[in-house]
Amino acid sequence: MWFDGGMRPRFFVYGAVVCVLALAGCSTVPPVIPIFGRPARIRDEGYSLLYSLADKQSNVGKILIIKKASAKVSAEIKEIAEVFGKAKERLDGFAKEDNGLSFKMSDLPSMEEKTRAAIESTTTKDLLFSSGKAFELRLLLTQVQALDYASHLANELADKEGNPKRKEFLTQFAKQCEEHHKTVVEMVGGG
Numbered sequence: 139m140w141f142d143g144g145m146r147p148r149f150f151v152y153g154a155v156v157c158v159l160a161l162a163g164c165s166t167v168p169p170v171i172p173i174f175g176r177p178a179r180i181r182d183e184g185y186s187l188l189y190s191l192a193d194k195q196s197n198v199g200k201i202l203i204i205k206k207a208s209a210k211v212s213a214e215i216k217e218i219a220e221v222f223g224k225a226k227e228r229l230d231g232f233a234k235e236d237n238g239l240s241f242k243m244s245d246l247p248s249m250e251e252k253t254r255a256a257i258e259s260t261t262t263k264d265l266l267f268s269s270g271k272a273f274e275l276r277l278l279l280t281q282v283q284a285l286d287y288a289s290h291l292a293n294e295l296a297d298k299e300g301n302p303k304r305k306e307f308l309t310q311f312a313k314q315c316e317e318h319h320k321t322v323v324e325m326v327g328g329g
Contacts, residue, residue: 183243187291190241197219201277265277265280292308
């Protein structure tokens, strides 16, 4: 009988080792991301980022209500705001046509969200407390960054987009952003 001999302690030790190894192994295995739904999730994360940017950039011209810029800079900023405003409207239309399309999935790491919020806050303060050429330069530099990011994000989304209508929109939007980016870079350079 195993109760009388030395089998009981060995059985207990073997059982404990197996449990410890099993539990330790479970804690080091990364969670498996399901394949089903992953492309849609990635798509929605990209659209969420683009929608958020379009929403913010569609309002960039509002700063000109309280701050003064040259006619050339003001006109370019208003055109950029219009491009992003139209993009936001198109994105809203796509979401109405396809309930599976979500713009509420940024899922950025917490530190990234805090960093972006801090940058946005600092940039806003810098714009509000500057004037003249310094204000114009800061405003144009924000647009260089936003337009560059928007064009690349739209191109990446277009590469993955299966819907021809959305793909065409993304491609055209990226081109518009690239054109405005070139214009703004020339303006920053004194052109």
